[in-house]
Amino acid sequence: MPVLVIGATSQIGHFLLPRLVAGGHRVLALSRQPRPAVAGVQWLQGSLPGPLPDLPPLGAVASFAPLDVLADWLSGQQSAPARRIVATSSMSVLTKRDSEVPAERELIARLAAGEAGLARECRRPGIARTGLRPTLIYGAGLDRSLTPIARRAARPRLFPLPAGRGLRQPVHADDIAQAVMACLQSDVAVGRTLCMGGGERLPAAEMFARVRESLPFATVPVHLGRPLMRLVAALLPATRGPVSRLDADLIVDNSEFTGVLGITPRPFRVDASMWGMGGEG
Template sequence: MTVLVFGGSSQIGHFLLPRLLAHGATVTALSRHARTSQTGLRWLQGSLPDALPRELPRPAAIISFGPLGPFAQWLARTDFGSEPPRVIATSSMSAETKRDSAMPAERALAQQLRDGEQALAAACARHGAPWTVLRPTLIYGAGLDKSLSPIARRAWRTRVFPLPAGRGLRQPVHADDIALAVLAALACPASAGRILPIGGGERLTAHEMFARVRNTLPHANLLLPLPSWLLHAGQRFAPAKLRGPLARLDADLIADNGELERLLGVTPRAFRPEAEMWFPVKR
């Protein structure tokens, strides 16, 4: 199988590319930065929707981990001939969890995600291409996320760990489990035309999630508890980009994995982080 991967250097791509090669696929992966090709894996430099190299293959499958809008634009205007590819892309559970946010920017993000999903479905319908969208919860595992990894690295440097209260449930999902879901979707015609939530295999409170991150640090650190009353008061004075996350500490941000497990047979792992997960992987 010939596979084209947009966002191959992403945290999910880090786990997916070796799995595709192990399954005998011939992979062309795109990145904004130059990377070294290897047997079975050809790296090209470019970005969606317009800054793309001319030598793109006609693949049997296309996988995208980047923004849905630009990907859908490129799909809509690309000629795939008589054999449309299988298309798999990632969105985010933020499409639902931020739909009713008090922050206008977050509501706009949720709408943008849903619009991107619809545009992708429309572009695939134009070609007769089967598509599947995965909506992950908070992703971790390769040190490339912008949520847990920065917190861990900051505490690593400062040896101070602010631990917020938070009763809302979280369901962090390992990037490798999303890679496994992508592989399973490629082999599952029944997953076509579906938007599948994917969360981790364990639901825990936000407080416990952060506590487990702290427990991965290899050296002693000063615990700085942040009680609920302080966090609620801080919402009034915090920078705009922090108000949404603070407001959601008592809200459940979870996914129902029922359809994922039924269709794809993928059961994501529990949240058992390790120290090396907080630092960017090296290729």
């Protein structure tokens, strides 16, 4: 039976679609916009919370959409649209719940409510549910954290290096796609929400330094000490949350995830392709 991928054009979907095709699955991929043909993938135009195209009986759903939107869609179904659902949340539901920024707290409250709502809506028709909570995601040049920093350095050839002792554990989007595949193919993670980080913990300052080193052009490092970062946070409200966490550890214990799924995520070894860049000089 086919697998429906909601959020198929996301960074995780970028790696999941070819894995599904290689695994012999019939793939239905949902997108807001028309997409060029991909071997083994049937593109459907639509998005949640709007109505979806008519769907055949599904074997599974892999979703990277907001969890509350996914739960609302399930609540409107008369019967289970699929036997199994694997959906991603975020470790932010734990690491940012005490944020000093009200907008972040509101976002995390929505995320936590979405997790609970999805679990409830899956229990109602007896859908086998698995949740994944990844840390900071990278790898396809589609993230909104490291990739924008890398690309903004292209024109001025300046790279900001914020001071930060807090540990980070970035996880590659393809490792998450591999985890989704494992959850689709086995019952070992049914009913669980698994936290997932990358295979390496490193200080935030080192993470930014490695991004700079991976660029296909030379940049001048601009070291941003704590007084300057506090000034930036005061002038730019959108940066207050990230700046406040530069010395906080945003990491996860992978032992449950690895023990259940048998997957060991890769270390943080990056190159320009992971920011959507070629070899320009």
